[in-house]
Amino acid sequence: MSDSTKLVATEPQRLLVIDGHSMAFRAFYALPAENFAISTGQHTNAVHGFVSMLLTMIRQQKPTHVAVAFDLDTPTFRSLEYTEYKGGRNKTPEEFYGQIDLIQKVMEAMNIPTITMDGYEADDIIATLAAQGEAAGLDVLVVSGDRDAFQLITEKTLVLYPKKGISDIPPMDGDAVEAKYFVRPEQYSDLAALVGETADNLPGVPGVGPKTAAKWINLYGGLEGIFANIDSIKGKVGESLREHVEDVKRNRHLNHLLRDLELPVAIEAMELERPDREAIEELFDALEFTTLRKRLFDLFGEEPEEAREEKSIAEHQLLGNAEELTSWFASHGAVLLGMHPVSDEVSGGVVGLAFAANDANAYVSLEDIDEETQTALATVLSSVSYAKAVHDFKDTYKLLGNRGLELAGVVDDTMITAYLIQPDRRNHDLADIAQVHLKVSLETAKEPADGQLAFDLEGPDVQTPAVRAAHVVRELSLHMAPMLIERNGEVLLKELEMPLSLVLAKMENAGIGIDAAKLDELYADFTKSIDAATAEAFAAIGHEVNLSSPKQLQVVLFEELDLPKTKKIKTGFTTDAESLQDLLVKTGHPFLVALMAYRDATKLRQTVEGLRKAVAADGRIHTTYAQTVAATGRLSSLNPNLQNIPVRSEEGRRIREVFVVGEGYETLLTADYSQIEMRIMAHLSGDEGLIQAYQEGEDLHRFVGSHVFGVEPAEVTSEMRSKVKAMSYGLAYGLSSFGLSKQLKISVDEARNLMKDYFARFGAVRDYLRAVVDQARKDGYTETIFGRRRYLPELASDNRQLRDIAERAALNAPIQGSAADIIKRAMLGVQEGLEEAGLKTRMLLQVHDELVLEVAAGELDAVEAMVRQKMGAAADLLVPLDVHVGIGNSWQDAGH
DNA sequence: AACGTGCGAC
DNA sequence: CTGGTCGCACGTTA
Numbered sequence: 001m002s003d004s005t006k007l008v009a010t011e012p013q014r015l016l017v018i019d020g021h022s023m024a025f026r027a028f029y030a031l032p033a034e035n036f037a038i039s040t041g042q043h044t045n046a047v048h049g050f051v052s053m054l055l056t057m058i059r060q061q062k063p064t065h066v067a068v069a070f071d072l073d074t075p076t077f078r079s080l081e082y083t084e085y086k087g088g089r090n091k092t093p094e095e096f097y098g099q100i101d102l103i104q105k106v107m108e109a110m111n112i113p114t115i116t117m118d119g120y121e122a123d124d125i126i127a128t129l130a131a132q133g134e135a136a137g138l139d140v141l142v143v144s145g146d147r148d149a150f151q152l153i154t155e156k157t158l159v160l161y162p163k164k165g166i167s168d169i170p171p172m173d174g175d176a177v178e179a180k181y182f183v184r185p186e187q188y189s190d191l192a193a194l195v196g197e198t199a200d201n202l203p204g205v206p207g208v209g210p211k212t213a214a215k216w217i218n219l220y221g222g223l224e225g226i227f228a229n230i231d232s233i234k235g236k237v238g239e240s241l242r243e244h245v246e247d248v249k250r251n252r253h254l255n256h257l258l259r260d261l262e263l264p265v266a267i268e269a270m271e272l273e274r275p276d277r278e279a280i281e282e283l284f285d286a287l288e289f290t291t292l293r294k295r296l297f298d299l300f301g302e303e304p305e306e307a308r309e310e311k312s313i314a315e316h317q318l319l320g321n322a323e324e325l326t327s328w329f330a331s332h333g334a335v336l337l338g339m340h341p342v343s344d345e346v347s348g349g350v351v352g353l354a355f356a357a358n359d360a361n362a363y364v365s366l367e368d369i370d371e372e373t374q375t376a377l378a379t380v381l382s383s384v385s386y387a388k389a390v391h392d393f394k395d396t397y398k399l400l401g402n403r404g405l406e407l408a409g410v411v412d413d414t415m416i417t418a419y420l421i422q423p424d425r426r427n428h429d430l431a432d433i434a435q436v437h438l439k440v441s442l443e444t445a446k447e448p449a450d451g452q453l454a455f456d457l458e459g460p461d462v463q464t465p466a467v468r469a470a471h472v473v474r475e476l477s478l479h480m481a482p483m484l485i486e487r488n489g490e491v492l493l494k495e496l497e498m499p500l501s502l503v504l505a506k507m508e509n510a511g512i513g514i515d516a517a518k519l520d521e522l523y524a525d526f527t528k529s530i531d532a533a534t535a536e537a538f539a540a541i542g543h544e545v546n547l548s549s550p551k552q553l554q555v556v557l558f559e560e561l562d563l564p565k566t567k568k569i570k571t572g573f574t575t576d577a578e579s580l581q582d583l584l585v586k587t588g589h590p591f592l593v594a595l596m597a598y599r600d601a602t603k604l605r606q607t608v609e610g611l612r613k614a615v616a617a618d619g620r621i622h623t624t625y626a627q628t629v630a631a632t633g634r635l636s637s638l639n640p641n642l643q644n645i646p647v648r649s650e651e652g653r654r655i656r657e658v659f660v661v662g663e664g665y666e667t668l669l670t671a672d673y674s675q676i677e678m679r680i681m682a683h684l685s686g687d688e689g690l691i692q693a694y695q696e697g698e699d700l701h702r703f704v705g706s707h708v709f710g711v712e713p714a715e716v717t718s719e720m721r722s723k724v725k726a727m728s729y730g731l732a733y734g735l736s737s738f739g740l741s742k743q744l745k746i747s748v749d750e751a752r753n754l755m756k757d758y759f760a761r762f763g764a765v766r767d768y769l770r771a772v773v774d775q776a777r778k779d780g781y782t783e784t785i786f787g788r789r790r791y792l793p794e795l796a797s798d799n800r801q802l803r804d805i806a807e808r809a810a811l812n813a814p815i816q817g818s819a820a821d822i823i824k825r826a827m828l829g830v831q832e833g834l835e836e837a838g839l840k841t842r843m844l845l846q847v848h849d850e851l852v853l854e855v856a857a858g859e860l861d862a863v864e865a866m867v868r869q870k871m872g873a874a875a876d877l878l879v880p881l882d883v884h885v886g887i888g889n890s891w892q893d894a895g896h
Numbered sequence: 897a898a899c900g901t902g903c904g905a906c
Numbered sequence: 907c908t909g910g911t912c913g914c915a916c917g918t919t920a
Contacts, residue, residue: 548916550901551901571901603904606915606916607904607914626913634912644905644914646905647906731909734910816911848905
């Protein structure tokens with residue numbers, strides 16, 4: 001007998017019985033799988049969550065005995081009797097595979113028996129265990145996600161039914177069941193039989209919910225009483241019941257849990273023992289669990305192997321005056337420092353800074369900071385002698401800048417480093433990458449656990465999480481540095497992305513000027529169009545409908561008007577613009593015209609409304625650039641997105657008129673690369689025909705058209721030109737002949753021939769595209785001209801659809817990514833050019849292949865020449881990089 | 897709150 | 907089944 005059981009020997013003994021699959025599933029969905037992939041590719045989120053929940057329950061409930069029951073894949077008496085049982089369930093997610101085995105291994109190492117029974121479900125094992133436990137005089141606590149377990153509740157047996165992930169809620173007893181369902185636990189199965197259970201594919205009596213079922217049960221004492229009086233139950237539900245008596249009987253039979261199985265394990269063997277230390281160490285090493293290991297050994301009163309460098313992260317020195325500050329950095333600042341700002345939730349301003357060195361931590365409050373201390377801090381922050389690592393350099397730089405603090409000496413941004421290592425992650429929050437790379441859980445300082453807001457900004461509630469974050473940033477930086485080098489990302493980080501963060505910070509701070517009156521005018525205009533289109537649409541069908549609801553539109557289009565069916569989507573048939581256009585051609589119905597006009601106008605008004613809301617106090621719009629989102633290396637723009645302002649339609653272009661040159665500046669200047677992606681294609685493929693065309697400055701599409709169609713360039717018709725243009729652009733996206741045929745509205749045969757002719761003349765392009773995918777399959781990643789990698793593990797997927805998507809991504813990534821690299825380099829060049837020449841002109845926007853600058857008086861000529869030069873020199877390709885420049889008082893006037 | 901649809905840009 | 911990368915608004919469902 002172990003010590004831990006002796007300790008509680010005076011208390012009643014308690015058996016904890018767990019439904020293994022249901023707990024594992026809850027854990028799986030509570031924790032994101034992508035954060036718990038170990039080096040072998042195996043996912044461990046369900047294992048981690050399961051063990052974590054188990055430890056919590058052992059700590060809270062202090063059981064003396066523990067057992068875990070699992071289902072088997074083999075048929076059970078229920079599925080044999082009723083083949084639809086548990087049918088219609090979704091397939092188990094791929095990431096879940098193997099995790100049950102791992103959980104069972106952990107249980108074995110913890111000396112906790114796992115029980116399975118061929119032909120029976122875990123629920124029957126649990127029911128039997130509850131009965132045996134009670135018979136042996138134990139209290140029983142059942143943990144199950146299946147409501148059928150409620151029938152087991154007695155004076156001595158309680159059920160823990162976890163709602164979402166965490167088991168904060170108290171176990172259910174008889175009164176809790178009665179309060180919730182209005183029946184006693186022993187009657188719960190009768191209630192469930194009447195109501196049915198969708199998760200098990202057991203339909204109940206239609207129209208009967210828990211309320212009606214409980215009423216009947218209480219009236220007649222249970223199912224037998226109900227059946228005895230079945231003819232006296234009135235109304236529609238009575239009728240419904242009489243029609244579904246057999247279903248109810250079947251349900252009741254199936255949801256009855258067996259309590260008399262012959263289990264292979266005796267209760268005595270479930271006594272909680274110390275874990276097998278060696279087995280746990282070995283297993284947790286393989287699973288890369290560190291924090292759980294500590295929790296586990298703590299719980300069982302064992303010292304972890306080595307005091308796993310959880311060293312005094314909690315401790316930190318408060319640097320309250322200039323002298324303390326200067327001396328702390330003098331003694332601890334020679335190593336890489338992790339740094340983490342704390343900002344006020346309300347104002348958004350920075351209120352403090354945490355620092356972490358290898359052997360000490362510090363916190364500086366910026367609230368009521370005296371001048372001398374601020375100066376000392378400013379010195380430290382702006383000094384390149386103190387090497388700092390931060391998470392989200394751009395944001396930190398802006399925060400500090402708002403307080404007049406210059407930030408320099410930042411040698412690593414863990415957000416960008418994590419992005420360069422894994423560009424496909426959609427999220428590089430500090431807590432997430434700490435979880436992935438360090439297996440450390442970092443509570444975000446947003447809200448203290450008790451739900452109280454932290455008013456005391458001097459207090460440990462704010463400081464401790466910040467210090468911990470600073471520590472984690474430092475650890476992450478050290479941990480990821482070799483990974484970044486291994487993945488060829490170091491130069492990109494130091495020479496491209498980090499300097500670019502500074503440029504972007506300045507662009508965001510600058511914002512772009514807005515003509516508010518014009519914005520209002522556009523809003524009114526578009527509203528008029530919406531109203532007109534709405535009226536027309538309603539007139540065409542004779543009633544009102546929400547034109548923004550695809551669901552309601554489907555009813556109108558495909559039921560009322562009985563128009564031909566469009567392409568299938570998850571929720572029925574698509575009503576997208578392309579399909580509406582098709583329908584219009586086929587039927588000429590006026591409703592379609594009005595609907596399309598409504599769609600156009602609402603989209604434009606939405607855009608205008610979004611811009612209106614985004615105008616800041618200075619009358620300008622300050623977008624935010626996301627530097628670590630797009631997997632190819634592009635930037636993205638948000639709050640608001642200024643990279644999708646309309647330009648293709650005339651009405652839409654009017655919106656560009658509201659972006660205007662600001663006071664004190666002379667004009668806006670736009671500079672964009674001409675056909676940069678096709679030029680990169682020419683460069684990467686080395687296709688001599690394409691290269692020659694660009695070198696001679698020919699109209700590329702005309703040139704290609706003349707070769708594909710075998711005519712003189714002058715004889716290329718506009719139709720021919722648009723065909724090869726679509727083709728050329730489509731190539732970089734993995735366009736199929738089907739896609740091409742759809743876009744050009746030609747037959748698939750014709751599209752196929754077009755592609756054949758194209759490749760006959762530009763064979764190097766096809767060779768290149770094939771080689772890209774082959775290489776990516778071999779190496780596991782694609783690479784841009786400047787070495788930016790994108791890893792595409794799904795190229796090896798068994799799922800054809802996923803594999804195809806990955807192949808198209810592989811085709812596109814080097815081209816789109818190289819273009820992104822090039823304009824990023826150009827931005828660094830332009831910024832440098834502006835600063836070196838001491839110009840007042842500033843960069844405002846980047847739209848993938850275009851830069852928008854605000855030009856100061858008298859600087860236009862110098863700026864234009866410099867921008868052309870820098871953009872043209874951003875890469876040395878086999879073809880020239882052409883740059884178009886436009887000038888004007890609005891973005892529209894300056895544009896294309 | 898999370899998902900699905902639809903659509904703007906490059 | 908069938909073109910890549912994004913962000914955003916709306917309706918609907920959980």
